Amino acid sequence: MMDMREAPTDAATPPDGDTWELRLYVAGHTTKSVTALANLKRYCEQYLAGRYTLDVIDLLQHPQLAEGDQILAIPTLVRKVPEPIRKIIGDLSNEEKVLVGLDIRTRGDH
Amino acid sequence: MPEYKLAPTALPQLPKALTGIDGLDEITEGGLPLGRPTLVCGSAGCGKTLLGIEFLVRGIIDYNEPGVLMTFEETADELAANVTSLGFDLKAMQADKKLRVDHVHIDRSEIEETGEYDLEGLFIRLGYAIDSIGAKRVMLDTIEALFSGFPNEAVLRSEIRRLFRWLKDKGVTTIITAERGEGTLTRQGLEEYVSDCVILLDNRVIDQITTRRLRIVKYRGTTHGTNEYPYLITEEGFSVLPITSLKLEHTVSNEIISSGVPGLDEMFTRRGWYKGSSILITGTAGTAKTTLAASFALEACRRGERCLYFAFEESPAQLIRNMRTVGLDLQPFVDQGALIIEASRPTLNGLERHLVTVHKLIKEHEPQTVVIDPISNLVSVGSLSEVRSMLTRLIDFLKVSNITALFTALVSARDGRMEMTEEGVSSLVDTWISVRDLEGIGERNRGLSILKARGMAHSNQVREFLVTDNGIQLLDVVIGPMGIITGASRLTQRMQEQAQLVAQQHELSRRDRELERKRRVLEATIENLRTEFESVEEELRQVNNEEHARHEALSSKRHTMGHSLTTNTPATPDPQHSA
Known part of the structure; x- marks a missing residue:
């Protein structure tokens, strides 16, 4: 597991106290996976700095974890918190959709 | 179900995996393509899911091949509950690590598409499930659910192609179910091209009776049955019924068994029927077909055989009561379990269901004799061609099982087809007996004749018979001036014969008396003569004595x-001469 857990550090605490618990499922180092991870990191740092945790799970190494979150598509980003669970599939290159999917945009931060 | 061997060929056959499903292995000639x-x-409602699950379950039970069930629609619990009624315990199999059920839940509202993706996650899940229990069989039910979950059809189509390829590489025998589309086999028109074998299930209603049919649309690299085969979903699972067995190669017996009516046996040169043959008794209403059938069943039981009697007109109690009145007591054999009477209305089930019931009961009881009374009633639940095909299959099955079978059939006397059976089964049976009304002046009599008997010569006479207190009795043939005489004419003939006999006896006794009289006269004469002789004799003796x-x-x-003169002695008085 490429456990790249990044604890909230330097950023200010979120105004409403929400934290984002994110999990990114990938399968090896494919182009799509790498792109997705890079995109995600960028968005998180930009919009959720200090308010998120991120697990990156490589299903090639941990195939048994695919069933739990009902993963079919790769890559899939799962937003566990805040509820409800949302799944964002693809390499996350469409920033607008990712932000909407993560409920960042609707909060009117930017 | 008999096994049909593949004809040996020089080239290696496509390896196949037996499904274990009744009949399916026959029409696919050995099962689904292996791997x-x-x-x-x-x-x-066709039973696609059931077919797939049974494929997995039979694989686990019969062939010890673990299986993976990936379901996109129903949850594992729902599936387990659905097949409990068939006696499949999915939970126990899962606990034994023989089966793995993976429910794939797709909810489009949860999914946001943000760029390029593929379905590697599905492959990984499936691969993990297969590897974790060493599965040889896989079922995906139904793959189209993916299309509702993911918006990008192009990706899906290429991924499904990849999935089929991947399954082949994995070497697992897989069943993938799909909904039927408009004018195409599947909604997406894709899966049928990438599958090696396509089985189409069809559910149609004709005259308010549902018939399910199965057809193998394609099977790469092998021959297969191409017809539509009826199939059923019974309490024991999926059951496909091949219309006809592919070859006529059943073994035959040379043993002869009695018909249960001694007079009838006499009409055949070998005094009975071949064991394992099929016998048809046709006749109009009230010609004692059932009584003949019951006699046969009773005789079979007396021989120590087990007999299965399908009654489509009477309840067992009624049949037993009615037969007792003609001296056929079936009850003891029913109590012993030698005679099993299975009564049902033909309309209770469709034809296929009847056929399966017959198959099932035969497998359960393993009888040596089967009676179906009557087959003609089945026409009420199916068209003629369907009945014919059903009976063909039934007779085939019975012959292959070496079971002696007796069928009765009602024929209509009005339409002049006395010697035709509507179902056209007469060509299938070995022995055909016709019973009919011989209608004379003011009366009806029953006559019996043999129309055909394969493999033995037989009487050509129409024999009158009576249903007596002791069963059926064939009467001797009485030939009058106009041919064979029956009924009242027979009685008349007999009375005339009796009158003649009486007259003859009278004549005989008259002659006897005449003789007696003559004898007495002569004796008297002889006495007279003797008396005369005696008197003559007396007279003669008298004369003789005097002379003496x-x-x-x-x-x-x-x-x-x-x-x-010589002695000159004084004369002395001689007492003898002085007197």
């Missing part, structure tokens, strides 16, 4: 005179 994907498509006496006297005198 390849098979598509099962059909509309709602005189002779004596004479000689005595002569002696006396001679003595006195």
Whole structure:
């Protein structure tokens, strides 16, 4: 597991106290996976700095974890918190959709 | 179900995996393509899921091949509950690590598409499930659910192609189910091209009776049955019924068994029927077909065989009561379990269901004799061609199982087809007996004749028979001036014969008396003569005696005179002559 857990550090605490618990499922180092991870990191740092945790799970190494979150598509980003669970599939290159999917945009931060 | 061997060929056969499903292995000639994907498509309610699950379950139970069930629609619990009624315990199999059920839940509202993706996650899940229990069989039910979950059809189509390829590489025998589309086999028109074998299930209603049919649309690299085969979903699972067995190669017996009616046996040169043959009794209403059938069943039971009697007109109790009145007591054999009477209305089930019931009961009871009374009633639940095909299959099955079978059939006398059976089964049976009304002046009599008997010569006579208190009795043939005589004419003939006999006896006794009289007259005459003779004899004896006496006297005198002359002695008085 490429456990790249990044604890909230330097950023200010979120105004409403929400934290984002994110999990990114990938399968090896494919182009799509790498792109997705890079995109995600960028968005998180930009919009959720200090308010998120991120697990990156490589299903090639941990195939048994695919069933739990009902993963079919790769890559899939799962937003566990805040509820409800949302799944964002693809390499996350469409920033607008990712932000909407993560409920960042609707909060009117930017 | 008999196994049909593949004809040996020089080239290696496509390896196949036996499904273990009743009949399916026969029409696929050995099962589904081993290690390849098979598509099962059909509309709602066809039993696609059931076919797939049974494939997995039979694999686990019969062939010890673990299986993976990936379901996109129902949850594992729902599936387990659905097949409990069939006696499949999915939970126990899962606990034994023989089966793995993976429910794939797709909710489009949860999914946001943000760029390029593929379905590697599905492959990984499936791969993990297969590897974790060493599965040889896989079922995906139904793959189209993916299309509702993911918006990008192009990706899906290429991924499904990849999935089929991947399954082949994985070497698992797979069943993939798909909904039937408009004018195409599947909604997406994709899966049928990438599958090695496509089975189409169809559910149609004709005259308010549902028939399910299965057809193998394609099967790469092998021959297969191409017809539509009826199939059923029974309490024991999926059951496909091949219309006809592919070859006529059943073994035959040379043993002869009695029909249960001694007079009828006499009409055949070998005094009975071949064991394992099929016998048809046709006749109009009220010609004692059932009584003949019951006699046969009873005789079979007496021989120690087990007999299965399908009654489509009467309840067992009624049949037993009615047969008792003609001296056929079936009850003891029913109590012993030698005679099993299975009564149901033909309309209770469709034809296929009847056929399966017959198959099932035969497998359960393993009888040596089967009676179906009557087959003609089945026409009420199916068209003629369907009944014919059903009976063909039934007769085939019975012959292959070496079971002696007797069928009765009602024929209509009005339409002039006395010697035709509507179902056209007469060509299938070995022995055909016709019973009919012989209608004379003011009366009906029953006549019996043999129309055909394969493999033995038989009487050509129409024999009158009676249903007596002791069963069926064939009467002797009486030939009158106009041919064979029956009924009242027979009685008349007999009375005439009796009158003649009486007259003859009268004549005979009259002659006897005459003789007696003559004898007495002669005896009297003889007596007279004897009396006459006696009197004559008496007279003669009298004369004789006198003659004798005189002779004596004479000689005595002569002696006396001679003595006195020679001796000259004084004469003494001679007492003899002085008197």
